[in-house]
Amino acid sequence: MNFLDRLNIYFYHKDRNKKWPDNPPKILGWRDEESQLSRFRIIAKQHDFNHKSVLDLGCGYGDFKPFIDQYYDIAYYTGFDQQKAFIQEAKIRQLTASKFFNADFARDTLPKHDIVIASGSLNYHSCDSNYLVNMIDRMYQAANEVVIFNLLNAKTFPEDTLLKGYHSEHVLSYCRNLSSDCYIEDKYSKDDFTVVLKKSKTPT
Ligand SMILES: C[S@@+](CC[C@H](N)C(=O)[O-])C[C@H]1O[C@@H](n2cnc3c(N)ncnc32)[C@H](O)[C@@H]1O
Numbered sequence: 001m002n003f004l005d006r007l008n009i010y011f012y013h014k015d016r017n018k019k020w021p022d023n024p025p026k027i028l029g030w031r032d033e034e035s036q037l038s039r040f041r042i043i044a045k046q047h048d049f050n051h052k053s054v055l056d057l058g059c060g061y062g063d064f065k066p067f068i069d070q071y072y073d074i075a076y077y078t079g080f081d082q083q084k085a086f087i088q089e090a091k092i093r094q095l096t097a098s099k100f101f102n103a104d105f106a107r108d109t110l111p112k113h114d115i116v117i118a119s120g121s122l123n124y125h126s127c128d129s130n131y132l133v134n135m136i137d138r139m140y141q142a143a144n145e146v147v148i149f150n151l152l153n154a155k156t157f158p159e160d161t162l163l164k165g166y167h168s169e170h171v172l173s174y175c176r177n178l179s180s181d182c183y184i185e186d187k188y189s190k191d192d193f194t195v196v197l198k199k200s201k202t203p204t
Pocket residue numbers: 001009028029030036057058059060061062063064080081082083086103104105106118119120121122124
């Protein structure tokens with residue numbers, strides 16, 4: 001992301017914070033808490049998270065960690081977010097086996113983890129027209145087992161100046177270049193779909 005992209009995202013969340021100071025999911029950009037949780041539920045169902053390390057790109061307040069703790073005993077969790085205020089709040093929560101970094105995941109080195117997830121964080125416009133495919137490549141490199149991420153559905157989501165949707169068939173076709181073991185989950189929402197990209201057992 002370049003400086004302007006990051007600035008747009010910064011002001012977007014700052015503005016939401018002003019409008020809904022007591023509503024964390026709203027500040028993060030979700031319609032409501034259920035929008036956030038419905039995505040978490042889908043992610044959690046796609047893989048066995050037990051004893052696995054999890055890298056959460058665009059982690060916000062780290063809400064995925066307490067969510068996944070209800071269902072699995074994960075090894076450890078790492079959250080990256082470029083919004084300093086979110087990372088500060090996440091650290092204050094003192095979540096177990098968790099580390100948080102204030103970082104731009106599109107630029108910084110991604111540490112290897114078993115599972116890499118991105119929920120709601122790949123929908124922002126970028127000046128880089130290859131932003132999404134570059135991120136898919138980088139997430140795939142960073143994952144030992146699986147990458148799970150969601151995107152807004154271009155068929156139903158009206159593009160605005162900050163957010164953009166994607167066509168699931170295009171994204172899936174790109175992912176198939178990396179691994180044949182990938183699929184889309186889209187039954188949970190008409191505006192969104194989740195991509196599950198498992199590491200190929202044989203090098204491509
Ligand atoms: C819609 S929020 C979702 C937060 C969290 N995943 C959740 O579901 O609670 C998207 C987050 O992605 C972060 N983000 C977007 N692009 C990023 C980037 N390149 N590097 C780090 N964080 C990014 C934003 O700052 C924001 O906190």
